[in-house]
Amino acid sequence: MMAEITAKALREAADLLGIHDQASLNEIRTHYHKQIKQWHPDVSKNEPAASHEMTIRLHAAYTLLADYCMNHTFSFRIEDLAKDLERNPIDYWMERFGDDPIWG
Incomplete structure (x- = not known):
């Protein structure tokens, strides 16, 4: 279980x-x-x-x-992928999980 x-x-x-x-x-x-x-x-x-x-x-x-x-769901739309790849990985993480009580 x-x-x-x-x-x-x-x-x-x-x-x-x-x-x-x-x-x-x-x-x-x-x-x-x-x-x-x-x-x-x-x-x-x-x-x-x-x-x-x-x-x-x-x-x-x-x-x-x-x-x-x-x-977690990730978008594979070309617009979202391009935007995500332009971002700093740490910024992306904080935008996606920053408010999460575990990872934020």
Whole structure:
């Protein structure tokens, strides 16, 4: 069962993965892989039960953030694409997500 997508749940997931203010989907994936390499029960030096629990939590956090990011709609109209490509990526991000309680 997937966790409910709320601002608090997204912020907690980002915190668990070590994401502070902003991240692209690729950066989220990188943070997840870094944490999983540390906590996976097959390689972790932590107690197996704790490693297993953390692996489950990390996977849930990554899934929640990835679903959140992947369900935004993007326009592929030529006018919108041209306008988007002219903008600074940070300005675009702030216009699109700046007021969002997680990414803003």
